[in-house]
Amino acid sequence: MSMMKKKMIYSVASVHSYMLKSGELNTKLISLYANNQCFLEAERLLPSPPDIFSFTTIIYAASKFNNSHYTLHLFSRMRSFNLLPDAQLLPCAIKACASLMCLRIALQIHGHITTSGSLAEAFVQSSLFHFYLKVGMLDNARKLFDEMPDKDVKSCSALAAGYAKKADKSNARQVFCKMRESGVEPNVVSWNGMIAGFNQSGQFLEAVLMFKDMHLSGLIADGIGISSVLPSIGHFVGLSMGAQVHGYVVKIGLLTDKCVHSAFIDMYGKCHCCKEMLTIFEDLDHVDVGACNALISGLSRSGLVNEALGTFEKFQSLAVELNVVSWTSMIACCSQHGKDMEALELFREMQKAGVKPNSVTIPCLLPACGNIAALSHGKAAHCYSIRQRFWNDVYVGSALVDMYANCGRIQKARHFFNMMSEPNLVCWNALLSGYAMHGMAKEATEIFHLMQIRGVKPDSVTFTSLLSACSQSGLVNEGRLYFDSMLQSHGIEPRMEQYACMVSLLGRAGKLEEAYSLITSMPLEPDACVWGALLSSCRVHHNMNLGEIAAYKLFELEPNNPGNYILLSNIYASRGKWKEVDNVRDIMKSRGLRKNPGCSWIEFKNKVHMLLAGDQSHPQMSLILEKLDDLRVEMKRSGFAPNTHFVLQDVEEQEKEHILCGHSEKLAVVFGMLNTKAGSSLNVIKNLRICGDCHNFMKFISISEGREIYVRDTNRFHHFKDGICSCGDYW
Structure with missing residues (x-):
C-alpha cells in the first residue's frame, strides 16, 4: 500500500472515530470511504439490514473508479437482500458488464429491467443499447434502437458503425441514410465510425467510398478519419487515391498529426512505394514508435528484409523506445523472408531489452523455429506461452502444431492438437499439413474425415495438404477421388496448388503422360508450380522428352531460377547426354546463374x-x-x-x-x-x-x-x- 493511501486511510479513520463518538454514523461516512476507494471499509459500515441508499453510494463510487468486478459483487449482494435497483443504479451494473464482457449477468439485468418497467428510462435504455453494440449482438441493439422515442446522433452513429464493423453494408448504410432523412445530421464522429468500421471488417472499398461521400458533403476530415481510411486505400485502392488524400491532408494542415504520419507510412508501404514511405518518415520532426513500426512493416512487405534490419538497428542506436509491436514486426519480417537465425536472435534480444513477448509474438517466432528445426527454441517458446497463459490462444496453438510437425515431432504435434478445446480450421490444416510432410497418408485421411464429423468445413488449403499426403504415398486412386470431390461435394473450385499436387501425384507414380494431359486440359494457365511438379517427376523417372517441354516452359516463366536448369541438366546427365549438360550450364553462365549449394x-x-x-x-x-x-x-x-x-x-x-x-x-x-x-x-x-x-x-x-x-x-x-x-x- 502506498504511503499516500496509508495517510488517507488514517485521516478517514480519524473522522470515523469522531463520528462514532458523536453518534453521527451515516451514509456520509460510507461515501467518504467509498470515494477514497476503501471499499471493504465502506462495506463493513452497511447498516443491518442494509438499505438501498447505502449500497447505491458504494456502487456509484466503484463504477466511477471502473472497478467492474467489485461493482457486480455489490450489485449481487444488494439483490440478495431483495433490494431493487432504481433507474440511476442499473446503468452502473450494465457498464460493469460491458467492461468485463459479461453477457450472462447483463441478460439477467435486462430481464429485471423489462419486468420492473425501467426500460422506459432513456439512460437505462441507452446503457443496454451500447452494451449490446460492444458485445456484437446487433439484433438486440437494433430492437432497442427501434423502440427509442428520441434517436440522437450518438445512437444512430453507434448503430451504423456497429453494422459496418460486422461488414453488414446494407444495414449500415440504411441506418446512416435514415438518420439524415429524419433530420439528424451526421457529424465527423458519425462518418469516422463508418469509415473505421468498414476498414476493420475488410470492406475497404466501402470505407473509401464513405470517406469520399463525407468530403462531398462538405465536412472537413480530422486525423481520426484520415488515419482510418488510409489503411483501406493501401489494402484496396492503391497509390493514385493515396496521393490524392496526401494532397488533401497537406491542404488542410493535418500532416503534423503523428497518427496521420504513421498511417501514410503504412499506406505507402502497402503500395510498395518505398521512396514515398521513406520521404514521409524523414519529414518527421520527432521519431515516434508508431512511425517506426509502420516503416519496418512497410519494408518487410516489400521484401526489403536487410533494409528493415538496418533500420531497426538504427532505431535502437537512437534510443527510440521500441515496444512489443516493433520487436514482433521485426521477428515476423525475418521469419517470413528466410532470416530464421536472425528471428531467433531478435527474440533473445527482445527479452534482454525488457520487452515482454505477447500472444502475437510467439506465432511470429515459431515458424522460424520450424524452418530450421530449432526444436529447443520452439520448446522454449512453448514453455513461455504456458507461463504467460496464452498457449491455448488459437493462433499460438496452430503455430505450435506447425512447429512440432516441422521439427519432425508429428506425435507431439498431434498430442498438442488434441489438447486444444476448440481448434479452428487453421489448426486442422496445420496438423493435416504435418501428416502430409511426414508422408502419413492414412493419418491425414483420418484427420480429414474427423473434420467432417466435427462439422469443420474444409478449404482450399485443406485439399492441398490432403492431395500432397496422397502424392507422398503414391495413392493415385485416392488422390483422384479427393480432387474430384473438391467441386462436386464441397463446392471448392480447384486452384493452381491442387493441380500442381495432382501433377506431382501422377508424375511421381510414373504416370507422366497422364500428368501432362492434365496440364494441357487445365482451365487455368499453368504456372511455374505446375510445370515444376512435372519437371521434378521427369527427373525421378529420367523422362527426357517431357522434361524438356516442362523445362523450357519454366525458362520462360522463371528465367532466373537456377533450380530449373539444374533439373534439366540432371535429366541429361542421368542419360549420359554430357553435351546437352554443357549446353544447359552455358545458358546458366550466360545469364549469371549459379547452382544453389546443398x-x-x-x-x-x-x-x-x-x-x-x-x-x-x-x-x-x-x-x-x-x-x-x-x-x-x-x-x-x-x-x-x-x-x-x-x-x-x-x-x-x-x-x-x-x-x-x-x-x-x-x-x-x-x-x-x-x-x-x-x-x-x-x-x-x-x-x-x-x-x-x-x-x-x-x-x-x-x-x-x-x-x-x-x-x-x-x-x-x-x-x-x-x-x-x-x-x-x-x-
Missing part, C-alpha cells in the same frame, strides 16, 4: 549449425571428414557400396565417391554424431532433395549407431530407424 542445418546446445556442401570453413570440418571416411570404409565392409549413380558429373568413379562424401546432409549427421551422446536422435534440415546415396547412408547409420535420424528435405520428412525409412523408399 545446405543443411542441425541444432546442438541451443545453437543451429549450418553445413554447406564443399565448404571447409566449419571449425570441426577436418574431424567430420575423417569420421566420414571411417564410416565409408565401414559401410563397404557391411555391403553398403556408395551409389555413384547419383553423381551427375562426367568424372572418374573414385572422384564420384569423394563428391558423395561432401553432401551437406552427411556432414550434418556426422557433426551430430561427434557432438551428441551415443544413441540420441538427430534432426537435420536440407535445402534440396535428399539423394539416394545419402538416403542409404542414413539407413546404415540408424543401424550401426543405433540412432533415430530425422531429415527434412524440400519434399518431405524422412524418419530413419533400424535401417528403415518412413518414406518406404518412395520420395
Whole structure:
C-alpha cells in the first residue's frame, strides 16, 4: 500500500472515530470511504439490514473508479437482500458488464429491467443499447434502437458503425441514410465510425467510398478519419487515391498529426512505394514508435528484409523506445523472408531489452523455429506461452502444431492438437499439413474425415495438404477421388496448388503422360508450380522428352531460377547426354546463374549449425571428414557400396565417391554424431532433395549407431530407424 493511501486511510479513520463518538454514523461516512476507494471499509459500515441508499453510494463510487468486478459483487449482494435497483443504479451494473464482457449477468439485468418497467428510462435504455453494440449482438441493439422515442446522433452513429464493423453494408448504410432523412445530421464522429468500421471488417472499398461521400458533403476530415481510411486505400485502392488524400491532408494542415504520419507510412508501404514511405518518415520532426513500426512493416512487405534490419538497428542506436509491436514486426519480417537465425536472435534480444513477448509474438517466432528445426527454441517458446497463459490462444496453438510437425515431432504435434478445446480450421490444416510432410497418408485421411464429423468445413488449403499426403504415398486412386470431390461435394473450385499436387501425384507414380494431359486440359494457365511438379517427376523417372517441354516452359516463366536448369541438366546427365549438360550450364553462365549449394542445418546446445556442401570453413570440418571416411570404409565392409549413380558429373568413379562424401546432409549427421551422446536422435534440415546415396547412408547409420535420424528435405520428412525409412523408399 502506498504511503499516500496509508495517510488517507488514517485521516478517514480519524473522522470515523469522531463520528462514532458523536453518534453521527451515516451514509456520509460510507461515501467518504467509498470515494477514497476503501471499499471493504465502506462495506463493513452497511447498516443491518442494509438499505438501498447505502449500497447505491458504494456502487456509484466503484463504477466511477471502473472497478467492474467489485461493482457486480455489490450489485449481487444488494439483490440478495431483495433490494431493487432504481433507474440511476442499473446503468452502473450494465457498464460493469460491458467492461468485463459479461453477457450472462447483463441478460439477467435486462430481464429485471423489462419486468420492473425501467426500460422506459432513456439512460437505462441507452446503457443496454451500447452494451449490446460492444458485445456484437446487433439484433438486440437494433430492437432497442427501434423502440427509442428520441434517436440522437450518438445512437444512430453507434448503430451504423456497429453494422459496418460486422461488414453488414446494407444495414449500415440504411441506418446512416435514415438518420439524415429524419433530420439528424451526421457529424465527423458519425462518418469516422463508418469509415473505421468498414476498414476493420475488410470492406475497404466501402470505407473509401464513405470517406469520399463525407468530403462531398462538405465536412472537413480530422486525423481520426484520415488515419482510418488510409489503411483501406493501401489494402484496396492503391497509390493514385493515396496521393490524392496526401494532397488533401497537406491542404488542410493535418500532416503534423503523428497518427496521420504513421498511417501514410503504412499506406505507402502497402503500395510498395518505398521512396514515398521513406520521404514521409524523414519529414518527421520527432521519431515516434508508431512511425517506426509502420516503416519496418512497410519494408518487410516489400521484401526489403536487410533494409528493415538496418533500420531497426538504427532505431535502437537512437534510443527510440521500441515496444512489443516493433520487436514482433521485426521477428515476423525475418521469419517470413528466410532470416530464421536472425528471428531467433531478435527474440533473445527482445527479452534482454525488457520487452515482454505477447500472444502475437510467439506465432511470429515459431515458424522460424520450424524452418530450421530449432526444436529447443520452439520448446522454449512453448514453455513461455504456458507461463504467460496464452498457449491455448488459437493462433499460438496452430503455430505450435506447425512447429512440432516441422521439427519432425508429428506425435507431439498431434498430442498438442488434441489438447486444444476448440481448434479452428487453421489448426486442422496445420496438423493435416504435418501428416502430409511426414508422408502419413492414412493419418491425414483420418484427420480429414474427423473434420467432417466435427462439422469443420474444409478449404482450399485443406485439399492441398490432403492431395500432397496422397502424392507422398503414391495413392493415385485416392488422390483422384479427393480432387474430384473438391467441386462436386464441397463446392471448392480447384486452384493452381491442387493441380500442381495432382501433377506431382501422377508424375511421381510414373504416370507422366497422364500428368501432362492434365496440364494441357487445365482451365487455368499453368504456372511455374505446375510445370515444376512435372519437371521434378521427369527427373525421378529420367523422362527426357517431357522434361524438356516442362523445362523450357519454366525458362520462360522463371528465367532466373537456377533450380530449373539444374533439373534439366540432371535429366541429361542421368542419360549420359554430357553435351546437352554443357549446353544447359552455358545458358546458366550466360545469364549469371549459379547452382544453389546443398545446405543443411542441425541444432546442438541451443545453437543451429549450418553445413554447406564443399565448404571447409566449419571449425570441426577436418574431424567430420575423417569420421566420414571411417564410416565409408565401414559401410563397404557391411555391403553398403556408395551409389555413384547419383553423381551427375562426367568424372572418374573414385572422384564420384569423394563428391558423395561432401553432401551437406552427411556432414550434418556426422557433426551430430561427434557432438551428441551415443544413441540420441538427430534432426537435420536440407535445402534440396535428399539423394539416394545419402538416403542409404542414413539407413546404415540408424543401424550401426543405433540412432533415430530425422531429415527434412524440400519434399518431405524422412524418419530413419533400424535401417528403415518412413518414406518406404518412395520420395
